[in-house]
Amino acid sequence: MTSKALIWRSATYHWRTNLAVVLGVATAVSVLSGALLVGDSVRGSLRDLAVGRLGRTEHVISTTGFFRDALARDVHDASPGVSTAPLVVASGFVTHEASGRRAGGVTVYGVDQRFWTFHGLPDRSGVLLSPSLAMELGAAANDTLLLRLQKPSAIPVESLFGRKDEVARTIRLTASATLPSEQLGDFSIRPQQSEVRALFVPLSRLQRDLGVIDRVNTVLVSGASDESLAATVRRSVTLDDLSATIAITNAPAVVVESSAGIVGDSLFTAATHAGSAAGLESIPVFTYLANTIRKGDQVVATFPKATYYAPEGEWEHGRLQLERDAVSYISANYDPLIASGHMKLLRGDQEIVPGISVQVFPGHTANMQGVVVRSGGKTACYISDLIPTTAHIDLAWVMSYDLDPVQTIASRKRYYATALPEKWLTVFTHDGARPWGYIDEEAGRLIVKPVTKG
Numbered sequence: 001m002t003s004k005a006l007i008w009r010s011a012t013y014h015w016r017t018n019l020a021v022v023l024g025v026a027t028a029v030s031v032l033s034g035a036l037l038v039g040d041s042v043r044g045s046l047r048d049l050a051v052g053r054l055g056r057t058e059h060v061i062s063t064t065g066f067f068r069d070a071l072a073r074d075v076h077d078a079s080p081g082v083s084t085a086p087l088v089v090a091s092g093f094v095t096h097e098a099s100g101r102r103a104g105g106v107t108v109y110g111v112d113q114r115f116w117t118f119h120g121l122p123d124r125s126g127v128l129l130s131p132s133l134a135m136e137l138g139a140a141a142n143d144t145l146l147l148r149l150q151k152p153s154a155i156p157v158e159s160l161f162g163r164k165d166e167v168a169r170t171i172r173l174t175a176s177a178t179l180p181s182e183q184l185g186d187f188s189i190r191p192q193q194s195e196v197r198a199l200f201v202p203l204s205r206l207q208r209d210l211g212v213i214d215r216v217n218t219v220l221v222s223g224a225s226d227e228s229l230a231a232t233v234r235r236s237v238t239l240d241d242l243s244a245t246i247a248i249t250n251a252p253a254v255v256v257e258s259s260a261g262i263v264g265d266s267l268f269t270a271a272t273h274a275g276s277a278a279g280l281e282s283i284p285v286f287t288y289l290a291n292t293i294r295k296g297d298q299v300v301a302t303f304p305k306a307t308y309y310a311p312e313g314e315w316e317h318g319r320l321q322l323e324r325d326a327v328s329y330i331s332a333n334y335d336p337l338i339a340s341g342h343m344k345l346l347r348g349d350q351e352i353v354p355g356i357s358v359q360v361f362p363g364h365t366a367n368m369q370g371v372v373v374r375s376g377g378k379t380a381c382y383i384s385d386l387i388p389t390t391a392h393i394d395l396a397w398v399m400s401y402d403l404d405p406v407q408t409i410a411s412r413k414r415y416y417a418t419a420l421p422e423k424w425l426t427v428f429t430h431d432g433a434r435p436w437g438y439i440d441e442e443a444g445r446l447i448v449k450p451v452t453k454g
Contacts, residue, residue, distance in 0.1 A: 050191040055119040059221040059229055060189050062089070065264075066152060066215040066433050067241035072114070074236040075221065075229075082223045082232075085118035086216040087111050088206050089189070090149055094199060096137040097144040103136050107188065107198045108149065110206030110216070118220055119184055125202065126176025130185045132195035134178040147171040147199065152210060152432065171209050173201065189218070211389040212433045213448065240450065242267055243433070254280065259435055299336045308337055309352060311360070312345035313367030325365075325403070361386045361415060363408025364401065370415075380425040380436075386411055389431035393439055393446045416446075425451065 072086035088110030095102045113123045150168050179185035186196040207213050247255045256271045272282045293302050318329030337343035351357040358369040364385040371382040398405040427436045437448040
């Protein structure tokens with residue numbers, strides 16, 4: 001018997017088993033082919049959905065911190081034919097005041113006319129909701145919305161050194177309209193299958209409430225290639241965009257710091273490489289301020305050779321332990337310093353040492369002091385809570401924490417009467433993005449000019 005005859009007789013004898021195998025293989029091939037076709041179709045649909053939500057966006061420049069609003073203009077000016085639009089992107093929690101309905105994980109966009117022009121759409125103003133968010137909240141035009149946003153911070157709140165006070169901000173908004181999907185109501189720079197819950201807020205309003213005046217964290221770009229855009233951004237970025245400062249000490253040493261409170265990994269790596277190229281040794285340093293040091297139950301001076309100064313009126317007010325502000329006056333933190341002679345109590349404006357003095361600016365509290373430092377013909381003032389951030393330079397923008405808002409306005413007027421003409425450098429106590437600057441007046445409004453070399 002030949003081999004062919006043997007194979008044929010075996011196949012015909014076991015025809016039932018062989019037929020089942022053939023049918024099984026055919027079914028498997030059909031299923032796999034169908035799955036591949038469906039998968040390609042789903043991927044294509046999801047891609048079309050994501051791209052459609054981008055509008056005219058081709059590239060996105062984004063960081064976890066904030067950089068100059070002007071970076072968008074710098075990139076545009078350096079690359080003919082390139083369009084840019086700066087914006088603030090954040091995640092928030094929105095409550096519809098009338099009904100109490102809430103929506104979490106809402107993407108909040110701070111936009112202005114440049115955003116709409118970038119996408120070739122008519123300029124829109126006011127507070128706009130995506131169709132999905134409007135439906136979820138049941139919101140309509142002129143309804144009041146409460147937006148809860150986490151304040152910007154380079155240090156995570158949950159970490160040991162993260163700020164635990166004032167970690168979030170609630171903003172009261174009035175809805176203007178629901179933005180249709182065809183007019184970018186479903187705009188999203190993050191791909192997602194679910195409905196987009198987005199809130200569009202005027203950029204200037206969001207910057208002011210977050211205390212990041214003239215700063216953004218995202219720039220939309222179109223009309224540029226990957227390589228050319230990367231090169232343009234590298235040429236346009238400044239130290240201010242990186243929230244970095246560089247100083248040369250008498251050691252000599254080059255000190256790289258971050259005004260954000262902590263140096264990020266990318267800045268640390270770049271500084272280390274630059275130092276190595278210059279033949280310098282890199283030494284990372286982590287510093288922080290210890291507010292209180294205790295020995296057993298007794299508070300001891302953090303700096304035992306230093307003299308502490310505080311307003312006597314504040315100490316007297318703290319002894320009253322009023323419900324409104326008792327939590328801010330913990331006698332165990334300062335009474336031992338007074339008893340040991342480390343702390344001296346002051347009344348009114350006084351000079352501490354030549355070139356350093358204190359001035360009383362009532363309003364936030366009745367006896368709050370600012371520290372004025374004069375050196376080399378220039379003056380700087382640590383203004384305390386009279387102007388806590390750059391968002392508070394307007395006379396009428398006072399904090400709800402202020403005990404006497406009318407006095408705050410009067411104190412600001414008195415401060416501006418001297419600080420503006422004499423060009424004082426103002427230090428803003430609670431502004432992580434712009435901790436200092438020169439307050440000036442342009443076109444009838446107050447502005448903050450950045451510090452420049454020289």
